[in-house]
Amino acid sequence: MSNIIELKNISKTFVSKNGEGNVEALNDVSFSVGTGEIYGIIGLSGAGKSTLVRCINLLEKPDNGKVIVDNKSLLELKESDLRMVRKEIGMIFQGFNLLMQKTVLDNVCFPMELNGVAKSVARKKALEYLEVVGLSEKAKAYPAMLSGGQKQRVAIARALASAPKILLCDEATSALDPETTKSILSLIKEINEKYQITVVVITHEMAVIQEICNRCAVLENGRLVEEDTVEELFRHPKTAAAKRLIYNATSQVKIMDGGKIVRIAFEESETSEPVIANLILEFKTAVNILESNISSIQGKSRGQMLIELPNDEKTADKMIAYLKKMKSITVEEVKNNE
């Protein structure tokens, strides 16, 4: 699989007038996205996600580094050539950014208008794309008459209209309710499969990453601190930032002082064995289940459980060793402050 997007050592500092309020938005960030992949970038707000995604189409110009899209080094291109590359990169936004004074149909026609497609051809194609996103009956409506989810569907149809190779999603579902988020995400996935469009998703929600991404990068304070397949990231989050995002997504439990706490991750189908029951029988000591849940990662069920072990450290360590021997589960200790 070749890489369609490669960002190398990207740094960006926003300079304020007096020099005191300089903000280092990105610090030496590198990652690459394979053709046809759905790549996620997750981080809390202020982590630099939006700046990073804007570096891919140079809406934001990095101070240092290289941006290679479709084998072209964008920072070396003339402005007119850069505009041509941008036409191959669709983008959808948290605020939808539709033209409020134009009909839904004309909104979808907009990129084709820029590309010099004849109006009659553009209209016909736009209707096809509206069909794809399930909004063909709203062609004559104005954006103000649509719901948030419908607006994002129009934005997706518009992004498709320029037949892009890449689709950038900047917090595309953050303004939507969970139900609508799900339907938009499945639409994005459908588009990824149907048109072979590479997708980059920016979000602060782990659920979004779990739903559609293949691989994912964790961004914290402008640095890319961890990158892995979503499955691995869920099973073995290595950095504190990743752990925080994953636990926040699933756990509402406030971890108190007391016994050691372990997190067990498992695949639902692989766990015919009664792990916890066996553990209790083996040690004749009770453990406290703090939280347990199942989430779906790209359609496959993944579970996680937080257990509090007895205060007695020796027993706790033995229990951890016992759990670690089991092949079907992943075990790790959770520090109290994480």
Add this chain to the structure above:
Amino acid sequence: MNSAEWIMIAKGIGQTLSMVLVSTVFGYVFGLPLGVTLFVSDKDGIKPNAKLYAVLDFIVNIGRSIPFIILLVLIIPFTRLLVGKAYGTAATIVPLTIAAIPFIGRMVETSLKEVDKGVIEMAMSMGASTMEIIVKVLLVEARVSLLNGATICLGTILGYSAMAGTVGGGGLGDIAIRYGYYRYETDIMIVTVVIIIVLMQLFQLAGNTVSKKLDKRKQL
């Protein structure tokens, strides 16, 4: 008031309307590109150019700070050069247009600033050129605000046109000054003032009606 005076007033209405409309049109011919350039070259604009912005900003401020009645007199040589005389309807169009340009420029700039930055970013992300963004995004999305601005300009220029009466500019203002002020014919003055008020109301009504029709943002 006799019939000759009514005919004079009817003529005055025609002169006022032609002065106001023609100078508004000329004002926009220069003021619209000026306003767009101000918006585009602003430091948060789509093609920031600090020097260009500073120069235009300065010119606009100068233009806006000269009282119209002074401007009227100040540019008489220029008006003579352009029209051949310094009095009458055609001659008044020159200072009216010159006064309108910076005013319109500022109005247009303000209207364009109301356009959602996200929409501009969207167009840039699609590879739109600066010109395409201006024509296909800014002027379309800001059209209601631009039209409301034009209504205000029309009203202001109507007011200016009446002032031109003091130097023989023609139109209703001229009549009001000559008959109402110099000859103490109060009835004529009142009639002209009422007509100017009615014209102003009509402009505003027309502007509001069209802008309501054009606005697609609130059709829920």
